[in-house]
Amino acid sequence: MKEIPPTPESFAVIDAATDRLLDGLARLDDGDIAAPSRLPGWTRGHVLSHLARQAPALERLLQWARTGVETAQYPDRRARDAEIEAGAGGPAAALVTDVRTSAAHFRRTIEELPEPAWRATVRPFTGELCTPCRILVIRVRELVLHHVDLDIGYDVADIPAPARQIVLDDVLGYYAEAEGMPDLTLRDPEGALLARFGTGGPVVSGTPADLLGWLAGRSTGTGLDGTAPLPALPPWL
CATH class of the missing domain: 1.20.120.450 (dinb family like domain)
Incomplete structure (x- = not known):
């Protein structure tokens, strides 16, 4: 939180x-x-x-x-x-x-x-x-x-980095405790770990803006790369 x-x-x-x-x-x-x-x-x-x-x-x-x-x-x-x-x-x-x-x-x-x-x-x-x-x-x-x-x-890509990071951290904190969150690992484009849910599972990588857009329900995952199809996420707000 x-x-x-x-x-x-x-x-x-x-x-x-x-x-x-x-x-x-x-x-x-x-x-x-x-x-x-x-x-x-x-x-x-x-x-x-x-x-x-x-x-x-x-x-x-x-x-x-x-x-x-x-x-x-x-x-x-x-x-x-x-x-x-x-x-x-x-x-x-x-x-x-x-x-x-x-x-x-x-x-x-x-x-x-x-x-x-x-x-x-x-x-x-x-x-x-x-x-x-x-x-x-x-x-x-x-x-x-x-x-x-x-x-x-x-768009999400236009959000300045300080505000974007605050909101991304907030969304990640929510999903860390959400029921029904699938096993998932999030990484930035260079491969650095951003978050791991459950046992890790498939890896999804992308820029902070692209990840935030998807996690916050503001995009379908455009710009993201994954080792498997993007999973369905629990409802957020």
Whole structure:
């Protein structure tokens, strides 16, 4: 379960991912927003509504860490989905403003979180117990992968190395504990070991970007080499 410390370097990764996303959104109009995203059943508006509403949801976990009073990220999945749906059909300008404003508020919240709160234990919607340091990983992951999901000319290969490595480590950590994970070995193009699951099994090699795209369900495995056909992976998020 990946966590990163609340350092200027970590905050800079979030800032860079946010800036790249907002730069990409600047040219979208209402027709673009209503078009399908890469996520089945979601328009680009759904993706942006989710990103905008996810920031205050993560802040609720930070409030839990700061006060010690349990505060859920979302009441339940139905409430989360309804919140996303409510904003998905809005005009482009409103959605982009919501993404920008909520991102800025989240950034101030992590900057101002007291040092002791970073050691507190909270439970995100996904169920794991963690410190707020994991919230930083979640935010990086959501910013960069949903930027890809918008299908506006930004792909996994465009994710800067620091953010890509954070998300790749997070995905690998998930699969290390996932039920039904097949025996598998992952290597980089030079043959260096990246991860081994179970007894090792077939070897799949590729660049970090190509591996992340496949592991995170954003590609079918384009660019990867394997000693056997790519196996089916357990569901991720």
